[in-house]
Amino acid sequence: MNTVNIRNFSIIAHIDHGKSTLADRLLEYTGTLTAREMEDQVLDQMELERERGITIKAQSVQLNYKARDGQTYMLNLIDTPGHVDFTYEVSRSLAACEGALLVVDAAQGIEAQTMANVYLALEHDLEIIPVINKIDLPSADPERVKQEIEDVIGLDTSDAVLASAKTGIGIEEILEAIVRKIPSPKGDNDAPLRALIFDSHFDSYKGVIVYVRVVDGCIKPGMKIKMMATEKIFEVNEVGVFRPYLVGVDELGPGQVGFFAASIKNVKDSRVGDTVTDGERPVREPLPGYRKVTPMVFCGLYPVESSDYDNLRDALEKLQLNDAALIFEPETSVALGFGFRCGFLGLLHMDVIQERLEREYNLALITTAPNVIYMVYKTDGEVCRIDNPSNLPTPQEIDHIDEPYVKATVIVPNDYVGSVMELSQEKRGEFKDMKYLDTSRVMLTYHLPLSEIIYDYFDRLKSSTRGYASLDYELIGYQASNLVKLDILLNGTPVDALSVIVHSERAQYRGRLLAEKLRGIIPRQMFEIPIQAAIGNKVIARETVRAMRKDVLAKCYGGDITRKRKLLEKQKEGKKRMKQVGNVEVPQEAFMAILKMD
Amino acid sequence: MKLGVYIHIPFCRRKCLYCDFPSSAEDDPFIYESYITALCREIAGRGGILSDCTVDSVYIGGGTPTILSGEQLTTLVNCLKHYCHIERDAEFTVEANPDTVSSDKLAVLRFLGVNRLSIGVQSFDDGVLKAAGRVHSAAAAVEAVTVAKSCGFDHISIDLMYGLPMQSQDSFQADLIAAAKLSIGHISVYGLKVEAGTPFAAMLASENLVLPVEDEEDAMYQMATTFFPEQGYRRYEISNYACPGCECRHNLKYWRYQPYLGLGAAAHSFWQGERFSNTSDYREYIRLLEQRKLPVVQREVPDAMTAMAEYAFLALRTAEGLDYGAFKERFGVDFTARYGAVIAEMTAKGALATENGRIYLTATGMKYGNLVFAAFLPD
8 A cells, every 4th residue: 555545643542531432433433343343442452451441552453444535544543551651652652653633521621641642742743633522521611622722732723623432423524634634654665674663462373473663665474574673583474454453464565554473482582662674685774763761660579489480580571572661670588589679660550560460470479569769879979779678778878868759740620729739748749830721720730759659649639639630740850858768577577578768757657557557467376476667776666466366176076087177278278378477477468558558 | 907986976955056066956766766776787887897907996976875775875885896896995985965874874884885984064154054055054064973983984074165155264264173173084175166057156146145255265275274284184185184094095096097987977987098978967877778878978088198288287186296207107208308398387486396206286386276287288
């Protein structure tokens, strides 16, 4: 197909603003899937995505649309995640497009994350088509929302499409707008191959399935290709497109989006952001690729059964294949044994990875409380990056500690401005700006320690604004803070995996709360267990888990040993997910207790 | 080969409110006859095993075996003696409740060779007995022991319970003193456990049952474990105390992994590595034997790992514990090699101790026996 008839686009929308429904309608309208094949929200393929109603991984689909001008166009929709944690995924999707639909709820208006994604799209020079969705709602106010888009983002909304994905209003107009307004990709059919890898997954029969956007040249079965980062050469044995299931085609030409397989066994040979070129006629310069991502949230992941260590490593490697934002390296904990320190984009990312490891790889895991990276300036002049609280040098060695700060943007109805300010103040935020988006909605800007965001800022923000607030944040740098390490001792022994770094003014309070919380989580055992929270050598809180109730089968009546054994087997079953720390059995959730304290 | 024989009599005058044993209050006088007939048929059917062995312990339990008439008991014991050789100095126990022991009946038992009587006393407090649904008084219990002694029983055991409704630390202390005053050789002490399906369970669910609180129950447990050893009774098993030489040899067979044959409804057997059990429905039991069928409804040959775990958790119930040499001899496996991790963990927690080639529960270990036992089970 001629590139003139190709359009590559993505959809930018806040959670719940109707992106998935719109995507479904587009698939349906263009006949990509018959009604019988339609499942709700086809694009959210991952089980986890369905359950949470969010998009985590970028998915793609090809639509063939016969436009009013009588020509047939190939439209490639590349889905984008809507959560702040997955900004990196968004930029991957956008780099493969020439345009984007900006979907905004006609009743709710724009949200903080939508704005962030629009700015990303503008950075990539994308043509943006505003779509005001859910106009069928009684509370819809398309004119107000249009005005908001013009005021806040500065987009011309005179051509905005009014739509209702739910009822099918405006679907054709959207498709026409894509054809008319989004530029066709430019590319040279005869030039040597240049294709950008924007995703991949592992198939146990075909090896790595590489998702690419072809820029120049074409890719077809039988040809030799070269991965520019590793310089490895493979022979392509299959190419295809997403409809949305993988369907083989003869070749992928310039501007096209699709996949290829080339018996690539090692997941590391297909790097997202790398350029694929012709093995016999390689180009010299790779495509720009992606900005390197920096994980901001770190935690320890340990197998409950130490024999699962290798399985955990394999699983992490597989997940990392199409999630370059996930990083991990081996670490050892006195309490938990061998595991990995893992870095994530944010809490949701961490949650999702943990759940995928448990579900898709059937691993029982212990996750330690998440933390940020601290820069520790030692008295001897050395500076170290600390991503694990238990590695913090002793107070005597520390001159000062810097922690990461973010610029947080909160959009909220004006009734809740007071509660947001109060919360942000409590979380050590510095007020920066306040702007009215319209008569009833306000945009607040704060500088906040990232550690407060990952602690409970977002949850508290949601609950104190009855869910109306939306949040976006970006890292702005490091600032010195008065921080201390809070240690937890179980039965007199410090448990490294329970240590956290907290602001010194909060240490007393959090220590008390954490000890109390742990008392509720740690089951009673054969002996009394003191739980102490300490800063340095000073114990600031103490709780006790009483010794458990007597537990012994009194009688072996009439020699019925089998029944006794079955009772014991049941008892053993219930204990499996505990971790032995010294003499104390600690349940998995204890290591996350600090997050669930209020 | 030595063999222990257990015979179950599933009848009681009235079922106690906490009881989940296979027994029931049965009005039909003819059912006892039919049951004895069925038992005799089962004994005859087990002639093979019985004639291969010498029987060194017999235990007639229930229910309340002494609810049977002297004639019925005679028929049963004579039939057993016809099919097996009971050693001269075998231990021969019959369980009894205080309300069913007349001197006449005890004389019959003595004549039949019964030399040990296990009396269900439970408490010496009438209020506590009534609340538990026991049919006898405290005075009747003391009287039963006196009668048993006068009939020539040298080996008498009583059962006591703690954690019962209406029971206090003071009343339990009085129970302990009353028990010691009887000058008998053996005392079993059990904590009340409210089992599903019992009247107590229903009463607990409808909040009509008030039990001692955890701390009180715990104090009672501690009282028993310190009091009896002070009185010269050794705690030779988690729930059992005995003067030297008065340990129950039959029960020790269960804990020492020795063979036993169970006869009657709900009886369990362990023979040549196989565990099997009879139907617990005595009407079905009678019916099956009328049709000359074996009443066995469950059979299991534990695999090696399970057998080793069973051996461990049974042996560990006793004060002598588990002997490494005996274990190695039976299974060909080194105990410390197989269970090294469990031994280390439980020793660190203060639940197990090792001495002279044997391993045993400490006082803490006895209190939390289930946790230690469960750790030996295969994953």
